[in-house]
Amino acid sequence: MPKPFPKEFRRDVIAVARKGDQSIAQVARSFGVSKSCLAR
Template sequence: MPKAFPEEFRRDVIAVARKGEAPLRQIAKDFGISEGCLHRWLKIADRDDGITPADGSPTSSESVELREARKRIKMLEQEAEVMRRAVGYLSRDVNPK
């Protein structure tokens, strides 16, 4: 796996690309990265800066929060299921038919 570029380098490349003074292909070539990489960085930066695309994709921080919320919901659902089973088991012994 290739080594990740430093965050400061990414910010510099994104800033130059957003100025729009040169084509993205030339900017990518000047900085020694692929054009696809530059497009991906710009897409991520747009989401993180609140310039979300029309599809409504969440930002990186929202993605982390959403992932944690889903984990918490799953755990709570499992706890509720255990409680339902425990109540059913205990109530069976209290009121025998």
């Protein structure tokens, strides 16, 4: 089972995704995570 991402990383990714300047796919790509990770 993969290790969970650190809280700081998750907070940063969520902040960028909520801004709405980029699509979810773009945010996922720039942070190196899958789109399904962001959907959760």
